[in-house]
Amino acid sequence: MCTEAVGTNAAGRVAAGTVAVGTAAQELQLKRGEFAIAVHLGLIRLRARQDGGRPRVACEEVERLRSQDGFPEALRDRVRTVGTAQGAQQLGISPDSFTKLARAGCLTPITFYLNRYRAIVWLYLADELAGFAARESRLLAGRSPAWLRDRLEGGTDFRARNWRSRRVERLLTLTEDPWARAAVLADTLDPVQLAEVVDDPYERAYLARIRPEPAFGPAGPPLARETMAHLMRADEPDEMLWRRVSLIAELDHAREARSAPRPGGEWRSFPRQANECAPEPDPRADAESDPAAASAPGLLARIGLRRRASRAAAHRQSGQGCAPFGT
Structure with a gap:
């Protein structure tokens, strides 16, 4: 339990009471990709090093997350990602409709990977898809609104942006x-x-x-x-x-x-003088x-x-x- 610590001072040694990100991921029972998403979402706070080395995680931060209700499942659920097929199933629509919503900018990817054909495969937060379904149920059934059709007909793809x-x-x-x-x-x-x-x-x-x-x-x-x-x-x-x-x-x-x-x-350095323009x-x-x-x-x-x-x-x-x- 978060025992890795090294002496430190302002000259650049690693802060005491911290662990490497790999160790923190293990103690939080997260895969590397899940840990990176948690950092990106602000769920895990990193501590920068003054010597410019890899950031670390405070032991207090690890213990805070481990003490939360539902750990580790609750933390994993917040960073769980799905692809197009799983996301479409979660929203109750076809994969084609899911892709159209994503291309039109209604759904924002959280990360991606390259498949064996070197094509980009976008991944989405399952938690965000659930929120989208609750807010925008009208987009999941019936005819698409005119603004969405116009975007798709114009070749728009907002996923990367x-x-x-x-x-x-x-x-x-x-x-x-x-x-x-x-x-x-x-x-x-x-x-x-x-x-x-x-x-x-x-x-x-x-x-x-x-x-x-x-x-x-x-x-x-x-x-x-x-x-x-x-x-x-x-x-x-x-x-x-x-x-x-x-x-x-x-x-x-x-x-x-x-x-x-x-x-x-x-x-x-060019400090401004009183007589400068x-x-x-x-x-x-x-x-x-x-x-x-x-x-x-x-x-x-x-x-x-x-x-x-x-x-x-x-x-x-x-x-x-x-x-x-x-x-």
């Missing part, structure tokens, strides 16, 4: 560090788009280094890891634009907090007075202008006035 949005939002809630949050958002862009938003190669390298990983670390064959990376990337114009804007905003916060590390441990105003500030600025492309353009102005001011030598835009 909904899975990605859920994962991104959950990862963002796990940290308040702006650079770590920016790393989560950076994962949603392909390398070309990322280079357009983050033009500093050292910042891109830093974001890649602190990219969040699963609790058990990189696992599975290379194809599975490549599929995960591919699914994490936004694939529709509106989503890509939203992720770019979100990343730009998070980078602004990160750069204000600290600079990305440079080679040899050098840090570049005033920053560009928030691009959302005059959205009401300028409808064009409120549009997504207008917002992105204004944020880009502000970023160029900030970089110009940062590189300005003391007493030389503002550098021109366009650098």
Whole structure:
């Protein structure tokens, strides 16, 4: 019972009274996949390590979960997943109807795996399907509503997008560090788009280094890891634009907090001086007075202008006035 513990201090040793995630999974009688889902849902809290090693689980957390009513069955039920056939049976509909509801965005996958044909097989929380059946019983019987038919006729498939949005939002809630949050958002862009938003190669390298990983670390064959990376990337114009804007905003916060590390441990910081040029105003500030600025492309353009102005001011030598835009 949760006896693995090591000495610790702020310099990076493992916290006392903690166990490795594998040990915690065993004590909670969960499979690795079930444990990962429980962490994703916030049912199990991990403790980050200051040395950047694998996160661990506090013994108190293990004991809290083991002492809950109905353990371990109740915990397993909350992370139990089903595929299309089982999910359709649970909802009392055909597998084809289940797939249509998922493609239309009514059902959000919690995870996936690759079958022997290397095709993505989505899995859903049985607990969430039960809630959906109680809330949306009208969608399970009779003719599909017009909005659902329109989505399907247009070739819409929200499964990857909904899975990605859920994962991104959950990862963002796990940290308040702006650079770590920016790393989560950076994962949603392909390398070309990322280079357009983050033009500093050292910042891109830093974001890649602190990219969040699963609790058990990189696992599975290379194809599975490549599929995960591919699914994490936004694939529709509106989503890509939203992720770019979100990343730009998070980078602004990160750069204000600290600079990305440079080679040899050098840090570049540009504290604002009293005589520096005033920053560009928030691009959302005059959205009401300028409808064009409120549009997504207008917002992105204004944020880009502000970023160029900030970089110009940062590189300005003391007493030389503002550098021109366009650098």
